[in-house]
Amino acid sequence: MSPPKDAPAERYQLFQREGSTRWQMRFSLRGHGQIKRSLNTDDHAEAVRRADEIFYEAAYRAKQGMSAKVHTFEAVAEEFIQLILREVERGERRADQGKSEPSLIRRFFVGYFGQKPIDTITDTDLERYVEWRRTYWTEGPGKLITHIEYERGGHKLRRPPKRTAPALSRQRGEAVVLRALLRQAVKWGYVKTPPTVSIRTRKAPDNRRPSFEPHEFEKLTQTSLGRLTDPIMDGTGAEVRASDRRTWRIKRLDDHTRRDRAVLHAYVMIAAFSGLRPTEMYNLTWGDVVGYREGRGKGIDQRDIRLKARGKGMSGTAIPHKAAIPWFDTLWMMFERGMQREPLDTDPVFANEQGKRIGSIANGFTELLKAAGLERDNRGIKRTPYSLRHFHISEQLANGAEVIDVARNCRTSLAMIDKHYGQVRLERVADRLRPEWTRA
Template identity: 50%
Template sequence: MLQRAKQPKPPFTLFQRPGGTIWSVRFSAGGKQIRKSLETDNYDEAHHRAYQIWSEANYRVKNGLTATVRPFHEVAEEFIKLVETESERGDRSEYQPRDWPPVIHRYLVGFFGDKPIDAIREPDIERYIEWRRTYWTTGPGKDILYIRYERGGKILRRSARHEVPSVSRQRGELVIVRALFQQALKWGYMGKIEIPDIKVRKRTDNRRPSFTPEEFALLITTSLERIHPAPSGRKILSRDGRVWLQHRQNQHVLSDRIKLHAYIEIGAGTGMRPTEMKNLNWGNIVGFRATRDAPVRDRDVRFQVQGKGKHGTLVPLPSVISWVHTLWDKFIDEVGREPNDDDPVFADREGKRIQSFKKGFAELLNACGLKQDYRGASRTTYSLRHYYISEMIASGADVYDVARNTRTSIAVIDKHYGQVDVERLKDKLKPEHTRF
């Protein structure tokens, strides 16, 4: 007589909540109890699904993973909390809890979303990298006009840039990607995957343009001519056909052009960044008040500058001092008093800080045909900083000293700033012992 084999006890328990008809499963795996709805009221189907869930959980535990699958967005939020906690106790840089969450939320969560983190493979990372490159051009961000962000407890916004991120930007964001997935590996949420690097294609020459000495001389000459036009005056043609010569300039225009010229001379004589010049107050020009009436040879001043997250003290060229005097006198003439230490050096007629010389500088560049350099790259006020650094190097100044005085590194100078014509270095490139 055949006997029915005794069925082994299932490694899980099926149950229904009081008053409900949907089956759920409960079991232990990896030292934790797992509860999960089976989303069916059919017992046989529930039994079948329970075996699948139990088997998958045990497979994950045996392979060093957590028993349950974690969606990417949950792991991302857990990682952000970890970054904030570690930053508070000094284990991470203070900028990471500020700069990393927006990248994680917008790009990583935007791409991976609810995908189980242990289901992400290297091809998925490759697809993410390409998706990120085109996010603002043809992807989800192409129709976004503004980016909102929080600073100092206030919600601000800035215009979105619809462009492909630079290689350095992409590599910087991959640091965040690697950190997140490495932490997920430590938590046992996934196996190890390799995060590919950004492949660098042949780079174009994207240095900001400078000026040659001849071009800078033309810039200065044109600027002075606009301040002091020819005695014959300027021909004015009215709409009704009348013609006359204008011998006297509008005083507001004249004042703006004088300040622009001073801005150019000071920028080219100090190497300050545009933001540093904008932030410059009279109290930052150390020694100017004390030596204002002294002979030129005794006017030894220093500039205390801050901007772009950097600060320091610089030594200006002597030619700068006379233009500082010009701005001092213009302030007194327009505002009716001497500047205080907290007044801006570059001030409008009401003594308020001038935010930018971009428009006036562009008009001057157009007037002397210097809007673009030989590569077709457009010049900006930043070109004055490049001119200062290039001229200092060409004149034989030590590049280390130049780097310290301009608050940058030798590597950055070599890569972006030192645009010195080889022809100007011909004597240095032909040592004495090689000459006939």
């Protein structure tokens, strides 16, 4: 190592390591210890200029109560991750945060800011980050990633990434983590005043799931029942146009079409009277219809059932209205007729002619909606089978059911009830808003 060369006013020392022509600097500030930095130049005059700049910046930082050393975003992020893991271990954070937040920080925050000194990040940098994050999986680095690895139940799994922009709720959730990281950097003395993390997202659209008004649901069911009869009975029938321009009307339903429409009608009624999700309807087996076998042959008033709902990563028991029971009877009889035996507990409730689980009723449901003129709600949003669940919950609330009971029975949270299902028209609860004591 060459002998140190004194810089002006003894502020710092310049030196060259043995075997290197690059200049280095070292200096000390009270309360901050010794600081060493490479100046990345062979020229002595340029080394002095850079050393002055570094020294005065460090002195200013120390005077402002910050760390005299420059800390990169990546280094601070890793320190913050270790803090998260310690807090999880002490029970101060949820265990899932110890898995999700480190990967979020490394993939997105460090992926963008990297080696940038954390105290130089500005509001403008954050604005640019937001746009980069929105296009990460479609135009940015994520477009080259073929799969994402994760762990569940002690097993390492992988899934393909979603090639879409993150949902607004996810963007806001990530902003909370980034804000916490920057606030912690202030506490550690790495930043004097953090930039404002105001991730401006467009106002969330009205994403309430489309439902049915009572008169619309009545029209839907009447249309569905009407589609079970032969067209010749009411003088109508779908018009068919051949490629040679010949036209004719269908005068009789084939057995396959009639059966499909009967299953669809039962699906509509059970979903509306139970509030099950489409995935829960799909997974439903006869063993999940608790109490059904014991009640067969009895009147509806003497029967009761419970539904074991499985889907969306959760399970639970649902209490349906008794009005759903006759439609289970319909599906039971159709299974018996097609398979020449009673359904087993493992057989699907919604089965095709071969007794196999029906993959989806979405197309048939859309055709029914078109026939009833109810394909879209008053906002122009297309209805789906999920609209039957929304109808169920909205009707429960409109008819005085307690919100917490509805949430538990439908295996959802009070927040989700308020966000998606609580917007019941005031006219339908007018009587509850005008109690007896207010009436003249």
